[in-house]
Amino acid sequence: MTLNNWLRICRYWYNRMLGERFNWWEQNRCPINACPLISHLPELKDKPNYYNQKKQLPQLKKAIVEVKHSGEHLDFSQVYSTVLQDVCKRVEATFSRFIAGDSKGNRSGKPRFKSQSRYRSLNFQECR
Template sequence: MRTAYQYKLKPNKEQIATIELWLNLLLRQYNYRLGERFSWWEENRCLVNACPLIMPIPQLRDNPDYYSQKKDLVNTKDKFPEYKLIHSQVLQDCIKRVKLAFDRWFKADKNGQRLGKPRFKGKGRYRSFTYPQIKQDCLEGNKINLPKIGLVKLIQHRRLPSGFKIKTATITRKADGYYVTLSLEDKSVPRFNYDVKPTTENTLGIDMGLKDFLVTSDGESVPIPQYYRSSQKRLKTLQKGLSRKKKGSNRWLKSVKAVGKQHKKVADKRKDFHFKTANELLSKADIIAHVDAERRAGGKLKY
């Protein structure tokens, strides 16, 4: 079984500067490696017998894949010594993200539809980095030991469950600060319980709607909380103040953070509402079935 726990970090000024430096360098590396793949694909995407009459001769080079780009990180560190400040596995994870983004472009999803072309990330759009491996004893009291960053304070609002091992650690920058997400795994806990068979007693049906958030098969309805509507007045005030600031100034940056924090408050309220609603439904029944939107006319349920 895999699960994740997220805690808010309280880094000092030096640690914040290090995190921001890493994010900026990883942003440059991500765009460069993605550009390498685009360049090779543009030059070699057509067959020899299907090329147009007028076409530039491509440079003879191998297809840049995950392993070749990861191997080329040695040359990157020689040309740009600042990349030596980043943990080696964090830098390799950036190459992995490029691979996953490029692979999703060519592979179809479960519905047979291909995803869009990956885009270059603009300034401030690279918001997280991951330690693929981290020590099990990285948590020391109210601090976490992040390699090459040091001991960073965190708000541990709940303890890690016993028996679970820490697999990865992801540092994320959000509107109201920095967070660490610990991915946990316990192979002794099964992911699903396949022994439960649906019956009329242990099954609860739900139908998502527009007037109500959902309606259960027992006739109970859950109203839509309208968190965004209730915060629109505050958002309007903040966005009006943002529009009057000079773009790029210190006051403009403060206004951008204020608007971002308000949007995050709405997102957090929605997330909390979804978790509490799901917990309440699962406390009433072992199996939840919902109406498939594509087959709503037939009234078929989907488990």
């Protein structure tokens, strides 16, 4: 029961961070042959990365998060911070592979949002 709840929280966090990156990507990319002059600047946001997304975790752990589409309430304070930080690393690796592509410059497929059947693992740090 507890691990299933943790998986649900990690899956939500993964999808939320991936969504932030897609939103930034769509708002800030432009075709190569486009004119670089901008007549109207929308609100500019920093590019989401591992560190600024990880900075959101302390705020999320303080309050219960309500999932808008389902009305479900998630308590991030139940999950170890190292587990949530590993989710940040997963998103960073996935999105950087999508942006960079392979050695020939071909990009891999667009990362998917994870459903319950596609997000099935947690990574615990080794205790010393």
